[in-house]
Amino acid sequence: MxxxxxxxxxxxxxxxKTQSSSKPIVQAALPSRLVIPLHQHVGNIAQPAVQxxxxxxxxxxxxxxxxxxxxxxxxxxxxxxxxxxMTVVAHPSGLTDxxxxxxxxxxxxxxxxxxxxxxxxxxxxxxHLLREAGVVGLGGAVFPSDMKLYSHKxxxxxxxxxxxxxxxxxxxDDRLMRERAAEILLGAEVMRNLLYAEEVLIGIEDNKPEAxxxxxxxxxxxxxxxxxxxxxxxxxxxxxxxxxxxxxTGIEVPSGVRSTDxxxxxxxVGTAYSVWRAVAHGEPLISRIVTVTGNVSNPxxxxxxxxxxxxxxVAQAGNQPGTNGHIMGxxxxxxxxxxxxxxxxxxxxxxxxxxxxxxxxxxxxLPCIRCTRCAEACPADLQPQDLYWFSKSKNFxxxxxxxxxxxxxxxxxxxxxxxxxxxxxxxQFSKSxxxxxxxxxxxxxxxxxxxxxxxxxxxxxxxxxxEKLRAKEKAAQAAKPVPASVTADQIDAxxxxxxxxxxxxxxxxxxxxxxxxxxxxxxxxxxxxxxAEIEARRARIRELAQSHVEQPKE
Amino acid sequence: xFFAPFISKxxxxxxxMFRVLLALIPGIALYVxxxxxAILVSLTLASITALATEAAMLKLRxxxxxxxxxxxxxxxxxxxxxxxxPPLAPWWLVVVGTAFAISVSKHLYGGLGNNPFNPAMIGYxxxxxxxxxxxxxxxxxxxxxxVELSIxxxxxxxxxxxxxxxxxxxxxxxxxxxxxxxTQLHMDRAMQDIMEMPIYGRLAGxxxxxxxxxxxxxxxxxxxxxxxxxxxxxxYLGSIFVTAGLFHLVDPTHYATPLFHWFSGAAMxxxxxxxxxxxxxxxxLRGKMIFAAGAGxxxxxxxxxxxxxxxxxxxxxxxxxxxxxIDAYTQPKVFGRKEKKQ
Numbered sequence: 028m029x030x031x032x033x034x035x036x037x038x039x040x041x042x043x044k045t046q047s048s049s050k051p052i053v054q055a056a057l058p059s060r061l062v063i064p065l066h067q068h069v070g071n072i073a074q075p076a077v078q079x080x081x082x083x084x085x086x087x088x089x090x091x092x093x094x095x096x097x098x099x100x101x102x103x104x105x106x107x108x109x110x111x112x113m114t115v116v117a118h119p120s121g122l123t124d125x126x127x128x129x130x131x132x133x134x135x136x137x138x139x140x141x142x143x144x145x146x147x148x149x150x151x152x153x154x155h156l157l158r159e160a161g162v163v164g165l166g167g168a169v170f171p172s173d174m175k176l177y178s179h180k181x182x183x184x185x186x187x188x189x190x191x192x193x194x195x196x197x198x199x200d201d202r203l204m205r206e207r208a209a210e211i212l213l214g215a216e217v218m219r220n221l222l223y224a225e226e227v228l229i230g231i232e233d234n235k236p237e238a239x240x241x242x243x244x245x246x247x248x249x250x251x252x253x254x255x256x257x258x259x260x261x262x263x264x265x266x267x268x269x270x271x272x273x274x275x276t277g278i279e280v281p282s283g284v285r286s287t288d289x290x291x292x293x294x295x296v297g298t299a300y301s302v303w304r305a306v307a308h309g310e311p312l313i314s315r316i317v318t319v320t321g322n323v324s325n326p327x328x329x330x331x332x333x334x335x336x337x338x339x340x341v342a343q344a345g346n347q348p349g350t351n352g353h354i355m356g357x358x359x360x361x362x363x364x365x366x367x368x369x370x371x372x373x374x375x376x377x378x379x380x381x382x383x384x385x386x387x388x389x390x391x392x393l394p395c396i397r398c399t400r401c402a403e404a405c406p407a408d409l410q411p412q413d414l415y416w417f418s419k420s421k422n423f424x425x426x427x428x429x430x431x432x433x434x435x436x437x438x439x440x441x442x443x444x445x446x447x448x449x450x451x452x453x454x455q456f457s458k459s460x461x462x463x464x465x466x467x468x469x470x471x472x473x474x475x476x477x478x479x480x481x482x483x484x485x486x487x488x489x490x491x492x493x494e495k496l497r498a499k500e501k502a503a504q505a506a507k508p509v510p511a512s513v514t515a516d517q518i519d520a521x522x523x524x525x526x527x528x529x530x531x532x533x534x535x536x537x538x539x540x541x542x543x544x545x546x547x548x549x550x551x552x553x554x555x556x557x558x559a560e561i562e563a564r565r566a567r568i569r570e571l572a573q574s575h576v577e578q579p580k581e
Numbered sequence: 582x583f584f585a586p587f588i589s590k591x592x593x594x595x596x597x598m599f600r601v602l603l604a605l606i607p608g609i610a611l612y613v614x615x616x617x618x619a620i621l622v623s624l625t626l627a628s629i630t631a632l633a634t635e636a637a638m639l640k641l642r643x644x645x646x647x648x649x650x651x652x653x654x655x656x657x658x659x660x661x662x663x664x665x666x667p668p669l670a671p672w673w674l675v676v677v678g679t680a681f682a683i684s685v686s687k688h689l690y691g692g693l694g695n696n697p698f699n700p701a702m703i704g705y706x707x708x709x710x711x712x713x714x715x716x717x718x719x720x721x722x723x724x725x726x727x728v729e730l731s732i733x734x735x736x737x738x739x740x741x742x743x744x745x746x747x748x749x750x751x752x753x754x755x756x757x758x759x760x761x762x763x764t765q766l767h768m769d770r771a772m773q774d775i776m777e778m779p780i781y782g783r784l785a786g787x788x789x790x791x792x793x794x795x796x797x798x799x800x801x802x803x804x805x806x807x808x809x810x811x812x813x814x815x816x817y818l819g820s821i822f823v824t825a826g827l828f829h830l831v832d833p834t835h836y837a838t839p840l841f842h843w844f845s846g847a848a849m850x851x852x853x854x855x856x857x858x859x860x861x862x863x864x865x866l867r868g869k870m871i872f873a874a875g876a877g878x879x880x881x882x883x884x885x886x887x888x889x890x891x892x893x894x895x896x897x898x899x900x901x902x903x904x905x906x907i908d909a910y911t912q913p914k915v916f917g918r919k920e921k922k923q
Contacts, residue, residue, distance in 0.1 A: 034916070035916070038590070040586075040590070041588075195588070269916065273916075279916055279917040279919065280917055281916070281918055284917070354585075354587060356585075358585065358587040358588045359585060359586045359588070360586070361585055361587070362584070362585060363584075363587075386587045386588065389589060390593070390648075391645075393593075393594050393648065393649075393693065393694075394691075394692065394693045394694030395694050396594060396654075396693065396694045396859050397694065397864055398597070398859040399864045402864060402865075407915055407916040408913055408914065408915045408919075410864060410912065410913075412864055413864065413908075430915045430918075433915050433916060433917070433918075438585050438586035441585075441589070442588065442589055442590055443589075443590045443592075444589070444590075445592050445593045445594045445596070445597055446593070446694075447589055451584070451585065451586070452584055
């Protein structure tokens with residue numbers, strides 16, 4: 028039995044998972060249109076690869092990965108591209124981003140798919156395949172997986188698969204593990220191979236016994252050696268990558284340090300599944316499991332094509348009166364969608380229809396009474412009450428010395444706060460202020476450097492000019508007593524220039540002769556005759572040209 | 582709600598304060614049982630004064646009145662102060678003390694959550710320095726004195742200062758067990774003899790030891806419901822025990838037992854209700870331990886060697902001053918930055 032480790036704090040919000048976890052995954056019916064953002068991943072936005080009016084097939088690339096850190100985007104079904112423009116996307120800001128709108132033709136016609144044997148493929152090719160298939164982290168971070176699946180030999184010992192799913196309401200990983208365990212494990216084998224990892228630890232919170240059972244059952248008969256499914260205690264945020272790593276291995280990855288440097292790498296179970304689909308079936312990432320729950324009549328999980336408008340998806344789970352908004356993600360770290368018309372993206376693990384009864388408005392915040400319930404709940408061992416104080420008073424330096432940037436914004440502090448202070452928002456504010464100030468400082472530093480250099484350059488030029496002027500004056504003064512020598516000097520200068528030109532011409536000719544003489548050895552008489560003929564023709568042309576140029580002069 | 586988290590734990594400040602008030606009830610009940618209902622009068626007076634002062638100060642500071650009145654924090658200050666004042670003290674003493682505690686030591690510092698000193702203890706300190714005589718009108722417990730005041734007599738005395746004919750104040754009041762011990766020791770009486778006096782019970786003062794036990798009960802409830810953590814009570818009482826124990830071991834005839842100090846004066850109410858005030862205490866766990874241990878030591882020193890009847894209030898205030906320093910020097914290591922334990 029493996030000894031599990033603990034992390035500090037945590038909270039126990041009501042899980043609300045059973046509403047949607049008992050029903051199998053349903054394929055979502057094709058929507059009326061797909062609005063697919065070209066920027067669904069961390070890194071550079073994909074470059075549009077289709078034209079308006081073009082017919083695309085399911086799985087066809089519509090956005091090409093650009094730059095080192097990027098990922099491809101594909102059409103989720105066959106249909107016609109009707110627009111490539113700036114549209115509101117699923118982001119808390121409510122800002123627009125470049126999206127491809129596709130009207131499905133209902134045929135759901137695939138591109139040609141190729142099944143590959145990953146064991147026969149070199150690692151670079153595998154990584155390239157994943158990048159072209161648009162595989163990104165499906166736990167919410169949407170970091171291009173090919174960039175994380177890179178390791179030197181013996182550097183990473185442990186690959187962690189994250190099936191903890193600690194956020195309330197969300198059950199997409201739970202259902203995926205119950206229904207598609209074998210493919211998750213096959214994907215994990217590909218990942219393990221890419222990372223040269225020895226063991227694979229799959230952490231699942233112990234409130235999902237069916238998923239644990241299904242994953243264990245898929246491991247029978249000598250398959251998947253060195254893999255282990257581990258039930259971890261149910262405590263929020265036990266599914267945070269750092270928290271899960273700590274629980275499973277005892278390793279604490281400090282902020283600013285890569286987990287690979289500590290010998291671990293962590294992926295969501297859904298990502299492992301997509302890796303397998305991409306490699307073994309040639310299917311790019313065009314859909315994912317999304318939990319639709321909250322104020323709907325039939326909460327359940329759907330396999331949703333990317334770009335499907337949220338309102339059409341929610342309607343398939345049964346609209347209920349009183350819905351006043353939608354949360355994307357869980358209630359602890361998710362955000363309220365700016366519009367119900369935005370398309371589902373790779374980061375969409377859950378859509379919660381909100382109602383006044385389920386999510387009552389927060390009471391007005393009272394002052395902090397320093398009760399330290401937040402500090403007791405903080406999984407990063409921070410002192411949120413102090414950080415709050417510093418953030419409120421805009422004492423950002425102090426906030427940084429109290430390790431503000433170690434905050435993972437899990438929201439456990441806000442959740443337990445008896446004064447209902449929106450602590451996470453204060454911390455986000457401070458972080459962005461600090462970033463902005465650092466940016467300002469850097470550009471100010473650059474401007475100052477530029478200015479200083481300019482000053483220096485102008486000073487130098489002034490000195491040089493003065494120097495030249497002085498030299499000229501000196502020369503002029505020296506010339507004054509014998510004005511006759513001026514003409515002699517001028518003549519001298521003219522002849523000197525002519526001599527220089529002559530020398531340059533000679534050099535050029537010598538160079539030309541050198542290049543011309545190349546490849547002329549060991550030639551057959553026929554070739555020599557040919558060359559002689561060409562040379563003669565060139566000479567004639569040159570002559571003709573010269574006479575032609577000289578004619579107008581006469 | 583517009584931002585995550587969209588859910589919150591169903592426990593608010595008002596409920597926390599209410600549970601602390603609830604936890605005071607066993608102590609108050611035993612108080613009434615042993616000393617008569619006069620304490621209920623001062624509790625009521627203090628409550629009304631506190632709420633009125635709170636409302637007035639909020640109004641003056643241009644803050645919303647209703648949400649803050651509902652937070653129960655003013656009531657808690659009032660109750661803690663009323664329990665520290667002799668029940669037979671004139672009505673204006675309670676009113677002045679509470680009004681000062683709420684207006685000056687709470688609102689002038691910025692209201693709830695911003696006061697560096699425990700308001701109830703500031704109120705107590707102001708009263709004991711300004712009105713030392715009135716602060717000695719402690720009731721004699723039931724069955725000890727020759728005469729006893731009826732409820733009506735107690736009420737009349739509190740509001741008009743008139744005692745029934747033929748009764749003197751000395752006959753119905755007494756010095757506290759701690760004070761008595763100090764004066765008797767001054768008169769060179771041996772500890773054993775002093776403890777034989779009728780005002781002493783099994784461990785400490787007759788009656789008052791039972792009230793202290795009531796506060797322990799309430800404290801246990803607060804611990805069980807995780808309103809307070811064990812660090813402060815354990816380290817405070819532990820510190821008193823160790824300090825008193827050392828003195829007692831060296832010279833048992835002049836220094837009372839640790840248990841006597843535990844159950845005398847404000848030690849128990851302090852351990853569970855006053856030092857555990859989150860606003861004026863440290864936030865880190867190590868800080869809480871240092872804070873409580875310091876307060877325990879100071880309580881004992883002031884009690885035994887100082888001029889005041891009890892050291893609890895001043896120990897609290899002195900340690901309140903140290904809180905920012907304690908917090909700054911006891912910051913825990915954050916995730917991933919801890920030294921390897923191996």
